Amino acid sequence: MSADRSIYLKNHQLLLQLMERLGIASLSELSQRSGIAELQLIRLQYGLMPKMPIEILLKLSQTLQVPVDKLLTLFCPEDLQPSDLKQEDDSATRDALRQEYQRLQQQLEQQRETIAREFQQASLQRLEPWLLQWPTAASVAQQNPQLPAVKLLPLMKPILDLLESWAVEAIASVGDKVPYDPRWHQLMEGSAEPGEMVKVRYVGYRQGEKLLYRAKVSPAKEVEETGD
Template structure:
């Protein structure tokens, strides 16, 4: 085992991390990143991964960079470390801005037809309140496509009758027992990993009136 691996294991022990697999899980980095750190190839690693590892190990980013430089003669001074951290943060900011712009561009492409048509339709509705609502439904298709592109999934459908689960459903009024049949009034959403974003709003179903 080389010196870098031994040093990493020492830091892991101090942070109560029992294995490299656990470090990968805590830092949310790949096995390749850990191998690079153990081999002293820190220069090949991206700043966001270094920050994740430093956070998992409970040490400053500057310390991580200093301690895993290839050799003592190559280790940077405090000034060099600060300059490198500043450079890495600037690089990360640029990457985040690029990702943000790409995300906005892709989203705008999906809803382009809605952006172009909706203002005109809104004015037409104001001038003619009797305009059939069904004629407006096709304009919502781009929004539905955007939601799908983001990986969002609706929790049931409006009007659907489902078993009440407070984890996924928000009762609009009154009380309901878990498993009791309720009706969906407003959609809720979760992401592709089934992480809840908004609970579906539901209401109790009125019992049939007796004659």
């Protein structure tokens, strides 16, 4: 049996054992899970791991749940095993792998944060009609407990908890009289100077210091005159 064939059979069996432990049935499935081309997995089985890019080793390590240094020990040809390398070279290789791993981990974390922000923004856009209309409807229901709608109020708690977990908070409450601030308030009618009292008609929202929707307000004097 040729040396190449012997290396292939040994590495092929090792890879199958690692895949079986995770319920991975084929190279094709391993390729899909890891994002590694099947050709690279075949090269691995022929003992070409030392020539594979570090990023591929890291992906394989994460998918198979095996540390990179152990993968090197398992799949490198015997003449390139870390125990046979110079200590300083081995240390430099491990440091390079560790630094690259940390860089990719940071990159992955940044991608996760970006995806989370995009998901929140998309969700807030879908919730916009409810965000703008529900507080006013809830205020009417609370003022008249005889209305059947009051029974629906507890059903909204999960949505309110979700918004709280995203640091989304209401700009005042319906009926509140607050100093007019054009940064956070939108006049529905009339006019008002900054600092003049206005009454909140529809709640606005912000996420930290980021404005999502301005609270819709009316001049307090005009509201008192019309009795709204």
